[in-house]
Amino acid sequence: MFELLKSDSLTKARLGRLTTAHGAIETPVFMPVGTQASVKAIDPRELLEMGTQIILGNTYHLNIRPGMEIIRAAGGLHRFMNWDKPILTDSGGFQVFSLAKIRKIKTHGVEFRSHIDGSPLFLGPKEAMEIQRTLGSDIAMVFDECPPHDAPAREQKLAVERTIRWAGECREQPRAAGQLVFGIVQGGSNPVLREECAKALVPMEFDGYAIGGVSVGEPEPEMFRAVELTEPFLPAHKPRYAMGLGTPAQLVELIARGVDMFDCVLPTRVARNGTVFTRKGTYILKNAENKMNFGPLEDGCECFACRRFTRAYLRHLYNVQEILAIRMLSVHNSYLFLKVMADVRAAIANDTFSDFYRDFIAGYRPTQRVLLARAAAKER
């Protein structure tokens, strides 16, 4: 199911192939996020053109709207949204703990109220797996508890205990035909909890392992630490998935630390704010310097937007709130994430990943927030 094709000799980077019910995925892979059964502003043809191998769907959101009655009648999520390639669904755990306003943690899941209309809902291992079975995703995630990064030690410990227990319960639920299930390791930045959680999940023989409890507001050094504390305890012959991350540079850093799979809303979310991702970092399209710039969003980029439109044109469209601006920024940003992954795979295959890694990080200017977090970490 997962073939480890090559391990880099100088870093922990890995080249792999994950076979699912809807086809094979070459790893390292970036998975565009289609929370509500659509990757925001992008259509399936554009996704295929930019080299998308697998997309994400969201259990929490899809269960509320459109609801499982419609998904079931449509014949599952693939047919509902007309996407024939693999889909990974998260379990809804993250949203229950981040979005739902009122919640009560019980032995077999969480009672909460919908963030849309306040109606009472219950999500636990049994329910999350049943929804994912109805969605018919190729990869289902276990239902976990994901506390904020600054949660007190006792809460982190309780979350790990519940995550382990719920993972066991998820393991026992029926699956859709050919559906893979991944476990999720929690534990914040606590080495003992990370090790304990990983060591409890590995014997359950999940098809892959995710590192959760990252992308929950923690500074970058803490995020790297969480991954470094978890990775050594994960089996080499299974794919590793860092949830909800990150910038292109962070993805390359995490690949060098042994991670194979990523998902992130950043490329489409910042597109809607007029931010452009490049191999050198981000820039703001609205800035005056782009007013008369008749070059593409990023020099040398081969995406649909860069082959057709100039910065000056897209800046104008963004300023006058034309949807095509957001469409094309979403396409460009997503393409960049996917293309960096393709370049990483080629570099690992050619034994040049450590050079690629060094050059990519040297060329990428992180945001001020990331730079400040790094400086603070060094002072400690």
Added chain:
Amino acid sequence: MFELLKSDSLTKARLGRLTTAHGAIETPVFMPVGTQASVKAIDPRELLEMGTQIILGNTYHLNIRPGMEIIRAAGGLHRFMNWDKPILTDSGGFQVFSLAKIRKIKTHGVEFRSHIDGSPLFLGPKEAMEIQRTLGSDIAMVFDECPPHDAPAREQKLAVERTIRWAGECREQPRAAGQLVFGIVQGGSNPVLREECAKALVPMEFDGYAIGGVSVGEPEPEMFRAVELTEPFLPAHKPRYAMGLGTPAQLVELIARGVDMFDCVLPTRVARNGTVFTRKGTYILKNAENKMNFGPLEDGCECFACRRFTRAYLRHLYNVQEILAIRMLSVHNSYLFLKVMADVRAAIANDTFSDFYRDFIAGYRPTQRVLLARAAAKER
């Protein structure tokens, strides 16, 4: 420049070909509207796929944003927006009279304040033609005065006088290479004014003639009357363009009355409100009956959206405010307008237009507003 290929024997419908600097246009033709240098929510590839022959750009809006400095630096509107087929630009007259808040009509144009930032601007025959020269449109429109449909007789008369005078001034301005210029007939629903305006403009030998002063809030019978009062005075060997109209059924009605060209924001505007155009009329996508409808937006439609997505899916996307919903409704609605024109052209060519006309109107259910206006007109 305009070839009248065929005239229908039973109606006034005409088959023609208009040759422009960026290629030939088969008429009757529908022109999607790209007010701000983008047909809302649709990209140029999608426009080409749906059979778009020519699009509209807007002098008033483009002059404010991005402004002519940027358009000039880009090398004109075609290059700015990466559209190689014909473009028609309106003169800004309509917007000056409908959008600009404070205005003062002078001998050589209108002083007004931008609806965006209140900055003082002046637009008249000279300015409008100069902007359209910079835009480099294939068809430029003269600067006219377009009063509301309920304007008093004296105002209508003054508007016609100014429109004639300004048309003469436009005629004398320099043009972009190969640029055609169309005159615009005003006069509301007053037979004398319509005749007077047409008879004054025809000797000026414009490349085509538009019927203006329609789509300004008048009930449908009054709109048809304005066209019927104007058409007999227009030369047969020049294209006729009814500005800002209408529904698919109205387009077919107007073709039967001798009109060749149309533009309208309806297909993309109502898409953003979740309204779907079909050959049977419109429907509201949100309605509960579409909840579990796994057929296309319109049965038998071959558009990009109908070949890929179901009503149930697009209804879900619309409900959760995903951009893909508005994109696909805009594509479907625009495709329908273009396809009806293609069917009309085939019917005229095959001598079956009068059958097509009868069947199309019989099958199309107008909106309640149109039905009420028709009933009121019959009672008179």
